[in-house]
Amino acid sequence: MIQLDLSRYFTTDSLLRALTTMPELRSPVMDNIYTQERRRNHPLPTVSISDLQQAVKNIAITRRGSEPLPVYEDSINITHIEPQPFRPSERLNGVDVNNLKLLDDIGIELLVNNKIDRLRRIVRASTEAMAAQSLSGSIAYPMAMDGGYGTYSVDFGTTLSHNIETPWDDAGITLDNVLSDLISMEANIQSETHYGSDIRFWAGQKTFMALAKIVQSVNNTSITGMIDAKTINIAGFKVELQNSSYTDLVSGTQTKVVDSSKVMAFAADAPFEMIYSVIDDLDSNLTAMPFFVKHVKDPRSSTIEIIAESKPLPVPFTRGICWSTAI
Structure with missing residues (x-):
């Protein structure tokens, strides 16, 4: 029978104190696209399509005293x-539990928090992988099932694209050609939406190297370029x-956020959203939150599981993303 009580380390106050003292987690897609101010809790287990990517644009004025102008569209669908x-978990077996009894309260809290931190990092890495997939306009993420993986699929729509006529590794490429491509990608986004006051470009490895080679070429004199801190201006x-990159769980290989041969433009001011839906756990009071953790005792196996x-x-703003194959 398990005699060790870890409840005090899983109270709301204890968890808040632990999580706020843990190091900040960093990852490129979450930090640059699904930023903190774009993350929100959703009080339901499902998300209505009609609530996502609502068009935001200028509207007509209305005559004084007339009916308001609806900004929604009626739909029977x-x-x-x-x-x-x-739902990752860490398990403490009987030996682990006995070892915990040798520690004082501070030692137990440190060990528990270390396990919570590991689960937190796993959740963040998994969320980053799903966020990276979403930049294509859809998600096709592995779903654990008996004996293997199924696929969790969500289609948000088609992203924009630009056809690069002269590949960036072509012998005759110039910075004028590259600049024209960048302007066109920016224009594609700005013509589709009023967002685009802050357009950023991400290049894959080979694309970035090809562009660096162009910048260093003495034959390009009409436009200047500068390389600094992993950025080419x-x-x-x-x-x-x-x-x-993130790990493809089915193949075990690494998948690049931006493929080596591609360049992606995105509107940093567009309404990308990271929605955290309600947690399906009674111990969470069925509350929506980014991260929930609890412990469960199993007296039959003399284990404690931290879940x-x-x-x-x-949710990507698909009209705020433009992809191109550069090489």
Whole structure:
């Protein structure tokens, strides 16, 4: 029978204190696209399609005393997305529990918090992977099932694209050609939406190297470029190296956020959203939150399981993303 009581380390106050003292987690897609101010809790287990990516644009004025102008469209189709949870767990077996009894309260709290921190990092890495997938306009993420993986799929629509006529690794390429491509990608986004006052560019590894080679070429004199801190500045357009990747759980290989041969433009001011749906756990009071953790005793196996849960749904603003194959 398990005699060790860890409840005091899983109270709301204890968890808040622990989480606020843990190091800040960093990852490129979450930090640059699904930023903190774009993350919100959602009080329902499903998300209505009609609530996502609502058009925001100028409207007509109305005559004084007339009816207000509706900004919604009537539809007989009600479609919902059901976010699915990440639920990693850490298990303390009988030996671990006995070892915990040798520690004082501070030691036990440190060990418990270390395990919570690991679960927190796993959830963040998983959310980052799903967020990276969403930049294509859809999610096709592995869902654990008996004996293998199924696929959790969400389609948000088609992103924009630009056809690069002269590949950036072509012998005759110039900075004028590259600048024209960057301007066109920016224009594609700005013509589709009023967002685009802050357009950023991410380049894959080979694309970035090809662009660096162009900048260093003595034959390009009409436009100047500068390389600094993983960024190439061409007439005010900053192309950043994006070399981050996540693990494809099915194949076990690494998948680049931006493929080596591609460049992606995105409107940093567009309404990308990270939605955290309500947690399906009575101990969480069925509350929406980015991260929930609890412990469960199993007297039959003399184990204590620490279980985390998060139900993120990255919602890309698809008309604020433009992809191009550069090489």
